[in-house]
Amino acid sequence: xxxxxxxxxxxxxxxxxxxxxxxxxxxxxxxxxxxxxxxxxxxxxxxxxxxxxxxxxxxxxxxxxxxxxxxxxxxxxxxxxxxxxxxxxxxxxxxxxxxxxxxxxxxxxxxxxxxxxxxxxxxxxxxxxxxxxxxxxxxxxxxxxxxxxxxxxxxxxxxxxxxxxxxxxxxxxxxxxxxxxxxxxxxxxxxxxxxxxxxxxxxxxxxxxxxxxxxxxxxxxxxxxxxxxxxxxxxxxxxxxxxxxxxxxxxxxx
DNA sequence: ATGGTGGAGGGTCCA
Numbered sequence: 001x002x003x004x005x006x007x008x009x010x011x012x013x014x015x016x017x018x019x020x021x022x023x024x025x026x027x028x029x030x031x032x033x034x035x036x037x038x039x040x041x042x043x044x045x046x047x048x049x050x051x052x053x054x055x056x057x058x059x060x061x062x063x064x065x066x067x068x069x070x071x072x073x074x075x076x077x078x079x080x081x082x083x084x085x086x087x088x089x090x091x092x093x094x095x096x097x098x099x100x101x102x103x104x105x106x107x108x109x110x111x112x113x114x115x116x117x118x119x120x121x122x123x124x125x126x127x128x129x130x131x132x133x134x135x136x137x138x139x140x141x142x143x144x145x146x147x148x149x150x151x152x153x154x155x156x157x158x159x160x161x162x163x164x165x166x167x168x169x170x171x172x173x174x175x176x177x178x179x180x181x182x183x184x185x186x187x188x189x190x191x192x193x194x195x196x197x198x199x200x201x202x203x204x205x206x207x208x209x210x211x212x213x214x215x216x217x218x219x220x221x222x223x224x225x226x227x228x229x230x231x232x233x234x235x236x237x238x239x240x241x242x243x244x245x246x247x248x249x250x251x252x253x254x
Numbered sequence: 255a256t257g258g259t260g261g262a263g264g265g266t267c268c269a
Contacts (some may be wrong), residue, residue: 009269010261034269036262061262062269107269115268147269201269202259245260245269 001253002026003100005143005216007033007199007246011042011066014244017237019046021248025234028070029095031102031143034244035064035088042066059088065102065144069095081132083125090126098224099136103144111168119147123174131181133221139253140221142183145199145246147215148175150185153195154214166215184225186218186251187233196233199246207238218251227253 004027008014011032022030030052035042039058047054047068055067055076065088067073075094079085089104103126108119133140148171152158161167179185187196197212206212218231229252238247 013261034261062267109268204258206259242260 001028002250003029003031003141003143003218003253004248004250005031005033005102005145005218006248007104007145007216007244009034009244009246010036011064012037013242015043015046017240017243019050021234021237022047022050022052022068025250027250029100030068030248031100032066032068033064033102033104033145035059035066036061037064055091055093057088057091063088063104065089065091065104067091067093067095067100067102069100071095080122080125080129082128083122085122089122098139098141099133101140101142101144103142103146105144105146105148107147108165108171111163111165111170116165116171120170120174123171123178127174127177127181130178130183130219134182137223138221139224139227141224141251141253142219143217143249143251145215146175146217148172149213149215150175150188150217153193154197156197156211156213161213166213178219182222183219184222186220186225186228187214187231187249189225190228190231197247198233198249200238202245216246216249218249220251224253229254 109115198216200207200212
């Protein structure tokens with residue numbers, strides 16, 4: 001069973017990349033972020049043609065998340081419970097014996113800004129819900145763009161990014177709090193010392209120079225991390241023409 | 255401090 005997460009930065013612009021990649025990889029479940037379209041503009045048929053079901057939480061211009069799955073998608077929930085949010089950033093559902101979440105954590109813009117405050121509030125609400133989800137004792141897979149590089153090892157130039165957005169201490173502590181509930185950062189749990197990025201800025205030839213960060217993650221419940229075989233970043237789509245600035249990450253479970 | 259690029263939408267905002 002393979003589950004992938006991918007911030008596609010507009011599903012309509014990236015549709016060909018995504019559908020081709022799905023056919024090549026035969027992923028079972030794909031968690032998408034940054035759809036940048038409303039539900040009625042989502043190219044649902046392109047996925048049903050390939051045998052996938054879809055659960056979409058769209059939004060015009062910004063944000064938007066979705067779950068794409070070969071198996072039926074049940075018990076769909078939108079938004080972090082008890083967090084009033086104008087922005088489409090969270091979708092949760094049950095697929096077989098697993099619960100999956102596609103999440104797009106706010107970027108935060110600049111440390112200290114209003115958007116940064118919103119990011120920290122979002123993460124606090126998420127923590128509360130993730131604590132509750134642990135009581136289900138399920139295989140729980142939370143994948144998405146967390147917009148946080150957990151550690152200096154996850155940054156191409158940690159000195160340059162010290163205390164800046166994606167790397168600041170308060171947001172890193174928030175991510176630690178989520179993990180300390182009892183979740184695992186699947187990639188880091190399997191590969192303690194590996195430097196591997198999931199996002200590269202469009203500007204200044206960042207990808208060509210591998211100046212990236214690891215900000216897309218799988219946070220797994222104990223039941224799920226115990227079944228994890230591998231976590232792989234597929235950087236190939238990032239090298240295509242008109243790519244997303246994020247690469248997909250693939251989680252393999254027994 | 256600024257600019258470097260890209261998506262959406264038709265202004266700038268967001269990343």
